[in-house]
Structure formats: structure tokens, C-alpha cells
Amino acid sequence: MAIQRTFSIIKPDATKRNLTGKIVAKFEEAGLRVIASKRIHLTKAQAGVFYAVHKERPFYDELCEFMSSEPIVVQVLEGEDAIAKNREVMGATNPAEAADGTIRKEFALSIGENSVHGSDAPETAAEEIAYFFAGLELVG
Numbered sequence: 746m747a748i749q750r751t752f753s754i755i756k757p758d759a760t761k762r763n764l765t766g767k768i769v770a771k772f773e774e775a776g777l778r779v780i781a782s783k784r785i786h787l788t789k790a791q792a793g794v795f796y797a798v799h800k801e802r803p804f805y806d807e808l809c810e811f812m813s814s815e816p817i818v819v820q821v822l823e824g825e826d827a828i829a830k831n832r833e834v835m836g837a838t839n840p841a842e843a844a845d846g847t848i849r850k851e852f853a854l855s856i857g858e859n860s861v862h863g864s865d866a867p868e869t870a871a872e873e874i875a876y877f878f879a880g881l882e883l884v885g
């Protein structure tokens with residue numbers, strides 16, 4: 746597998762509980778390198794654009810409300826097979842189903858307040874990175 750880039754969000758439930766460093770440590774321990782990082786506070790409309798793929802789902806409004814409730818940390822992670830590796834370190838969407846040692850198992854509060862986002866494919870990774878970062882901000 747080649748070196749890839751993926752997009753990550755440390756979500757409001759995690760920034761609020763001051764877990765940013767502990768979550769970044771999990772990425773780094775897995776061999777993922779943070780090549781861009783910034784703390785931002787989304788509007789509900791901006792969260793809605795980011796999660797537009799879920800707009801027909803019953804939890805969409807709650808999701809956008811949550812994602813704009815507190816600051817988040819958006820990052821680009823780089824490494825071997827980074828998209829799959831990040832999904833592995835994150836754990837299952839529902840923390841009740843997440844494997845031991847994963848971020849969501851250790852830190853998530855619920856299926857909605859689940860501490861992290863990670864891209865699920867190369868196309869979405871590229872789109873998500875471009876939504877939040879200019880090319881010059883990626884320092885590999």
C-alpha cells in the first residue's frame with residue numbers, strides 16, 4: 746500500500762473534555778503523521794455541507810447541531826494505508842461495538858458524540874481535505 750492522506754476531525758465532545766492530545770497520540774502511535782492541523786468552530790450550515798451525504802438520515806439535524814456546538818480540531822493525517830489505518834484506530838461508529846484500544850472505545854460518549862471523524866475512501870478524503878485546507882497548509 747502506498748502513502749496516503751486522510752482527513753480527521755476531533756469532534757466537540759472530545760475538544761470539550763480536553764482530549765485532543767490523547768487522541769493525537771493514538772494517531773501517532775499508529776504511525777500516522779499530522780501534516781496539517783487547526784482548531785475551528787463550524788457554523789451549523791458549514792457542518793451541514795460537510796455531512797450533506799447524510800442529509801436524508803433521521804439524525805442529520807442533531808448531527809449538524811452537535812458538530813457546531815463547540816470547537817473542533819481538523820487535521821490531515823499521512824501514512825502507509827492512512828485511510829484504513831485511521832478507521833481502525835477510530836473504531837466502530839457505535840462505541841458499544843468498538844474494539845478495545847480504539848479511540849471510540851476509550852473516549853466516545855454515544856453513537857452521535859463519538860469523538861472523531863475519519864474519511865472512508867480516497868475520493869472523500871480528497872474532497873474533505875479540500876473543504877478545510879488550502880494546498881499550502883499541508884506540510885508533509
Ligand code: DAT
Pocket residue numbers: 799804808837838856857858859861862863865
Ligand atoms: P462514521 O463517523 O463512523 O464514518 P457515519 O458516516 O455512518 O459514521 O455517520 C456519520 C456520523 O453521524 C457518525 O460519526 C455519528 C452520526 N451517526 C451515525 N449514525 C447515527 C445514529 N444511528 N444515531 C445518531 N447519530 C449517528
Ligand code: MG
Pocket residue numbers: 863865
Ligand atoms: Mg462516515
